[in-house]
Amino acid sequence: MFDFTKAQQEAIDTLDRNVSVSAGAGSGKTRVLVERFVNILRQSLRQSGKQVNAADILAITFTRKAAGEMKERVRRRLTELEQEDALHASFWRQQLELLEQARINTIHGFCNSLLKENPVEAGLDPAFQVAEEVEMDEFLLRTVQQFVKQGLRRGDSDILRLADEYTAADVVKQLLLAIPKMDAILNFGDLLQPYQAKLNEKNVLQGQLQELLQELAEDRMKVKASAHRQKLELLREHLPELLKAAADSVKSENMTLLDSYVGTLAATSSDKAVVKAAKEILQQLHLLAADAAALELIPCWQQALVACSAYLREQQELNNMLGFDDLESRALELLKNNRQVCSKNSSRYQYIMVDEFQDTNERQRELVYLLCGGDKDRLLGHKLFVVGDAKQSIYRFRGADVSVFARVRRDIAAAGGSNIVLDDNFRTVDKVLDLCNLAFAALLGEDRQQDVYFEALNANRATDILPEMLAIAYDKESKACRREAEAAVIAERILQLHTEKQIAYEDMVILLGALTAAKSFASALQQAGIPYTIVDGKGFYERREIIDLINLLIFLEDSSRSLELAGVLRSPYFAVDDESLTALFLELNRQEEQTVTLWQLLQQDAWPLIDYQKRCRLLNAVGRLRLLRQYAETMPLPELLHTIVDVLQLEPLLAAQEFGLEKLANIKKLIALAESYTIEKYGTLADYLLRLQQLRQAGAREAAAADMTGCASVTIMTIHKSKGLEFPVVFVPALDARSKGDTDMLRFNADAGLGIKVDMGGELQDTSVMLAIKDIEKQLDSAEKQRQLYVAMTRAQDRLILSGAYDSSSKSRSENWFSSLRNILQDYDQFLLKEYEAGKKGTAVKSAADLEQVLVTDELLQRIKPLPEYGLEWQRSLSATALQTYLDCPRCYYYQYILQMPGYEAVNAADASGYLPAALQGTVIHKALELLTNGYEQEPAFRSALQAYKVQGSAARTYDMYMQYINGPLYQRLQEAERKAEISFELPLLQEYGITAVFSGYIDCTVFNSDGTLTIVDYKTGVPPAAGEPAPGYIYQLALYQKAASELWQRPAALAELHFLQNNSCWQLQDCSDRLQEVAELCRDIFSKRRESEFTVKTEYCKNCPFAYFCAGKE
Structure with missing residues (x-):
């Protein structure tokens, strides 16, 4: 029997009511889930009445990997019990057999199974396919582009109006961004209402501005003689015009007039409050002018969204394709609208367990409630067990809503259930945990009325090693290279730990908020001779160098594939610039009725106007592609791939690029996989391309070659990717990094409505609804970033090393993770603060189109020569x-x-x-x-x-x-x-x-x-x-x-x-x-x-x- 804490044992044994578990980082929740599953079976064995079997338990996990691990752990426990409990060995053997039928799956896997079992009731073709994420993204892009293009061709007034306001490309982009919230937008009701409510304030604001204008004019003599006084005199002279403009502020010319007189005022001590108030009202009137313009555009957006939603569904049915979001929505529709199916599935599962509940959404909650008791709004029955940690909710970008977990915890308490807290941490040493407890009590707060609040963790491992903070000071001259300087410091620290403390490279990880900074840290490690692996979350077949080669193979098999050919031309193989490609596609559109392909166009003499140098590059590309097409007609697949490597000089080309050796290793892996395929299936190029398509449809996640070399290396990964993992030494750098601004022209919030930008005098301006949504999003993003930091810091087992950069020439501190932590820890002495100064050198990065012809030198060939073939592939x-x-x-x-x-x-x-x-x-x-x-x-x-x-x-x-x-x-x-x-x-x-x-x-x-x-x-x-x-x-x-x-x-x-x-x-x-x-x-x-x-x-x-x-x- 395992040793469990009192809280863990309570979570395992409480089977007669609904239970929620708040499981802090490293608190052993997976052990609890597994043992609870087994305990349900054990208690069923002891009780008279209907026996509960493994197939009667539904367990929902966040990832397929977690589902597989949980199933295997349950299998091991059942095997142990079969051997230990001789009296009931046949029962445990039966449960082992039934385990194969048990639903231990992701929410999407469960929804898929539910729909497959009830396709007629769900209104689906039984042979529907679930598209991989990348494939679905491509399908949505292609379909929305078709939708907008068709709308423009047939003269759809709504699409034409939006394209005129934003451009057709931006309409496509915004419709794509709206798809995850499409149902919520269309069910919102009157999208104009929030704008009309704001415009109802117009008369009051106009009156207030008129009063303030008169006050400024009348009190001008109280202001000392100055430039400000002269502006007030001008305001007095034009007061009648300004009052008239204020009364009709919706007109752009009136707002321009008011800006020229009120917007330029500089307040003095005597009229500071009046000027400030006038400017604030003027700003609100600007927003109302934008809101008035939105009254014309919102109906266009609404009609476009309705039509786009219908078109997407039609195309999905034609292609027999569902995405992950569709699985959820269609499964929920099925359970809501078909009481028989809902009742059957609710009765089928005696216990329901959901892991990582902090990262669910409202739709998933409704689905779980329907399975519990048939009501999407009320939690009925006593079969629900949810585990989560609100402090680790970091998937808003995938639709996760941490408030859902808070609601379910309240519902469980209201229904007489138990809310249990697992606050013993078995992963992290006490010094690191003490720092986390101090920092996050301040950052997250401890108000239990909030959806997310901090609960301190108790350490179970002691150490004398203090956590570290590496502070990189920079000034105006060294600001550009501050990240490179930080990366160099971290590389030096990793070397010290490796050589002086004998810490293995594979025991160290660098966690980043986003992989945009990965190149700086990878370059620093490379220069220091430290092996590293970048875990980017992309599948092997999604990597850029692999996509480029697959695009080339697709073109060689079928020359009519113009988009793939464009991708090949734009790749580093030929580095054709976007301007040339745009000119070629415009010419294709001109010849659209003749159905000319890009390859056919390239064979013609009459190219569009392209300058001499770019024309030469295109001619070179066409010549080599023509040669490869000839080879493709006769060569077997492996020989063709090796010929491509030779003709395009891929080895020196890729090796000369940043991270070129990893890219080259991936290319060699693809060739090895293709050779293996040819040996086993006697496959042709067409067969292999079909196989690649099947792999993507099946969601194959082949690892990159760099991850499979077997070499001990430092890992670089995102915080999101590290969720659920642990490492002896964790570096959390770039704490000063800021989020990038957005270019969204359309946003939705269930409380505020549909926010848009409108064209005001040639510039896109936020409406009041858009600003309100941005404020809401800013608060939610800020809160989630704090939770990301919590996840990152609690991955550490033995050592935690934080780092960031700050402007030493500035007296003020900008708000970011780094400054917040420094403020919180300024009087804390249980960590080591190390100061460094950034240098003065920066690094330039070139795009593929900027690359000159690669010069194959002896030095370059020496870099390639020691590169091994793809690992020990036969062992991988x-x-x-x-x-x-x-x-x-x-x-x-x-x-x-x-x-x-x-x-x-x-x-x-x-x-x-x-x-x-x-x-x-x-x-x-x-x-x-x-x-x-x-x-x-x-x-x-x-x-x-x-x-x-x-x-x-x-x-x-x-x-x-x-x-x-x-x-x-x-x-x-x-x-x-x-x-x-x-x-x-x-x-x-x-x-x-x-x-x-x-x-x-x-x-x-x-x-x-x-x-x-x-x-x-x-x-x-x-x-x-x-x-x-x-x-x-x-x-x-x-x-x-x-x-x-x-x-x-x-x-x-x-x-x-x-x-x-x-x-x-x-x-x-x-x-x-x-x-x-x-x-x-x-x-x-x-x-x-x-x-x-x-x-x-x-x-x-x-x-x-x-x-x-x-x-x-x-x-």
Whole structure:
């Protein structure tokens, strides 16, 4: 039994009422969640009546990773209880089996499952796809651009008016920004009402200004003779005109007149109050003038938003696509509007647990309340358990609303539930925690009536090491390089800790509010010879250098893809400037009726007017692209990629850029992945591009090469990315950084309404509603930034080092984290303050279009030469097929996956008896079954498969095997449910077993059962097992596929089957956990080897080995 604090035990044991837990940083909330889950089952076992099973508990986590970790921890506890509790071992074994059906998922994963189970009731196509975030962003941009473009073409008065006021591009931008709040905006009601309410104050303000003008004119003689007195005399002379202007202040010419007389007044001691009041009223009248202009524009915005919302929904239905926000809204609609579905799901879950509740929103709260008791506004029942920490709510940009957590805590208390506080910190040493307690009691306040208030944490670890603050002083001359100076100081401190205190680089992290400052710190580490990794939250396929190369591949496959070609031209490969590209696209628009593509335009002689130097750059690009297109027609994918590297000189080009070695490592990784794909799937360029699209749709998050080198390094990451993590040494620099201004022309707040900017005399000016929203946002942003700092500082286990810069030449201190902390800590002696001075040198950064032709020097080549190929790739990524190869013959595995040698190619022809070579036979049948699943008829599917692999001869025996299977009972059973063919995956499937490698593969057939589970089918055309189990490689492959499918679809994969086509037999696997443990052991065995001699030869495989021509150990 684990040791828990009194508060933790209370959270675990309180099962008879609703519970909220305020879990401070490092307070062990994950242990509590897991043990509460297990305790629910334990108490159910002890009580008479209906038994609660693992599948009756709904657990919602913030990320898929957290869901996976929680499920694995629960699995380990259930396994322990099965071994420890002999009396109830069968019960715990049953719970282990039911755990695969348990809903431990993200909110979006749960919503997805709910909609998949009830597509008709939700009004959705059962085959709807959930778009990855990047894909959805691209879809929304493209769709909103189409919406605005179509509106302009058909002369839509609202779109035309808005485009005239803001430009068409800005209308697109603002509509995109409005999408997350679209429903709230459209449900607000009368959007004009806030403006009309303000304009109702106009007469009062105009009267007050008239009175003040008269007072200034009458009392002018009380002011001493001065320039100010002369202005008052002029005001007296023109008083009638000014009074008339004040009475009709909406007109811009009247406001200009009033500005020229009142706005220029400099108050003296005698009339200071009157002048100040007049200026304030004048400013309010300016706002009212903007509000009056908004009365014309708000209806335009409202109509545009209504039409855009309808158009987006229409396009999503046409494309059968939902985003994460859509999952929430459609699931909520389903539960609200269908009482039967709501009642079924509310009854289904006896207990509901929600983690990270501080980062939920109102829509998610309503959804949870409906699941609890069927009422979105009232918390009914006693099944809810929420865990959160308001002090760590930092996801407003994703729609999180910390007030929702506060409301739910109040609702729980009002319903007789328990609000429990976990205030014991087991992560951070006392000296760091003391500083945090002091700082955040002041920053966050301790008023318990507020939504967020500070609760002190109790330390459980002691130290003598004091936290540090590094203060970088700068003046006007050194201001520009203050961040570089700070980065250099931090690099020096990291070296000291590493060399003098023997602290490993991987135990140190630099946390930033935003990654915009990452380059300064990375450069400083690089110059100091300190290895580092930037964790930017982007997937491998979203990195700029990878996108550039993928765009090039897309163009080489299909020259009509003008947008991708434009991306290639704009990339560092060719560095074509935006002005030239704009000229080309304007020419394309002119030739729109002729449907000319960008590539066709580039082949023409009549280019738009582009100067000589830029024209030469374009000609150079066209020549090299034409050459690459010729290569792409004949070369296999791996050879094409290596040719691209040579033709475009990617190695020196990328190595010469900032962080070029990391970029080059990523390119090499992409090439390695493509080579692996070609080996396994005999894939073409078109096949590989389709695979990349599938990976994005499946949400694949391949790690960047720089993160996978295995080298111990300092981590640079954002505070958001660090949430939930901990590090022995934490640096929190750039505390003086300020937020950037915004260029939004439209904002919404549920209380204030829709704020816009309007054109007043050629300048966009805020309306009163916009200013009110900005004030609200400023307060919310400021509060969240304080919480971000709390998250950052509480990541530290042993050492905390803060840093920032300040202007030593200024007497006043600007408001930022750094100045606030210095003020709070000025009398505190339990931290070390170290002062430094910034130097005088700065750094310039050039864009791709500014780059001159890279000169390939010996020095540059020396920088490239020691760069290793992408890590030990064979230890970082594995496929199920690779494991089978290793089991067949370790030496064959070594040649194919480590040396990546070419094997001899089998002849693509049937023999005289109609048999194809074994490998080709399997490939053809797999392809035919894939086409069959995707809608082909039986005969065309097989013919197309033969054509795809250029098979010669009749292949009659292979055809017989294919037909015998699809007309047999095994395949006929599959046709009764929804299926998907050839689902690809790249996932770290064995992390819980200590294997971090990414596993890849293709699941032949995924069956979506009516009960919400999955069945996995893998086709085998080889010899079926005579008796008992199939070959271990087949079983391991099936276990990995079962695990991958569950991860991909967030559904339990209850069954996995091997279908042997030679005799229509089937072998089934239900629980894959033991097999995955065996796979992990096998991986450890493989990874322990380095030399060829360690990879032994199995001679029984030699006759089928593609490397027999080379292998010295063959028979």
